[in-house]
Amino acid sequence: MPATPSRPVSASAIDKHVYKVFPNDMNSHQTVFGGMIMAKCDRLALVVAERHSGHVCVTAAVDSMHFRAPAKGNDTLLFSLALNRSWGSSMEIGARVEAENSYTGECRHILSAFFTFVALDEHDKPVDVPAVKPETEAQKRRFDNAEIRREGRLETRRKLDGQ
Ligand SMILES: CC(C)(COP(=O)(O)OP(=O)(O)OC[C@H]1O[C@@H](n2cnc3c(N)ncnc32)[C@H](O)[C@@H]1OP(=O)(O)O)[C@@H](O)C(=O)NCCC(=O)NCCS
Numbered sequence: 001m002p003a004t005p006s007r008p009v010s011a012s013a014i015d016k017h018v019y020k021v022f023p024n025d026m027n028s029h030q031t032v033f034g035g036m037i038m039a040k041c042d043r044l045a046l047v048v049a050e051r052h053s054g055h056v057c058v059t060a061a062v063d064s065m066h067f068r069a070p071a072k073g074n075d076t077l078l079f080s081l082a083l084n085r086s087w088g089s090s091m092e093i094g095a096r097v098e099a100e101n102s103y104t105g106e107c108r109h110i111l112s113a114f115f116t117f118v119a120l121d122e123h124d125k126p127v128d129v130p131a132v133k134p135e136t137e138a139q140k141r142r143f144d145n146a147e148i149r150r151e152g153r154l155e156t157r158r159k160l161d162g163q
Contacts, residue, residue, distance in 0.1 A: 048081050064114050
């Protein structure tokens with residue numbers, strides 16, 4: 001049973017959070033350091049999880065993190081994150097990062113990833129979170145796909161635990 005009534009995706013989502021790239025964000029290859037982008041995604045996904053659950057949350061896993069194109073100096077990064085689905089105490093949050101050339105408005109898809117966060121109670125034990133109510137077609141598709149990914153994660157866990 002969900003702890004409280006279901007909540008819409010929009011109540012916790014982050015849409016196009018802006019981060020202007022500066023020279024100290026670059027790697028030795030003169031593209032944006034991927035670890036910085038990963039850390040910012042994790043931090044923003046945490047906000048989504050804590051908004052949705054109303055609890056302290058921790059990162060349990062990250063799946064399918066794909067860097068699809070490099071971000072460059074002078075780009076503006078746009079971070080979008082939304083809750084795809086919740087189960088007992090865990091939640092899947094999808095992340096998408098785009099790089100905008102703010103002079104021309106051109107946008108490139110830089111990264112996609114799925115974060116699993118677990119909500120904790122005051123004793124640091126997993127605690128149930130509200131269900132999520134997908135409303136748009138895209139939210140419903142992500143909701144369905146999240147279940148398929150969770151089955152894969154649980155299956156991997158079972159196999160590794162049985163070793
Ligand atoms: C995440 C954590 C709280 C889970 O604790 P646990 O004792 O394994 O808890 P449970 O087995 O009861 O699982 C609780 C939930 O987490 C999910 N979960 C646990 N490990 C997971 C993993 N590796 N991937 C995806 N989900 C996971 C379970 O599926 C379960 O979800 P549900 O309640 O929605 O069914 C614990 O592993 C932990 O504290 N990890 C460290 C987290 C951390 O420090 N993160 C920051 C890294 S710097």
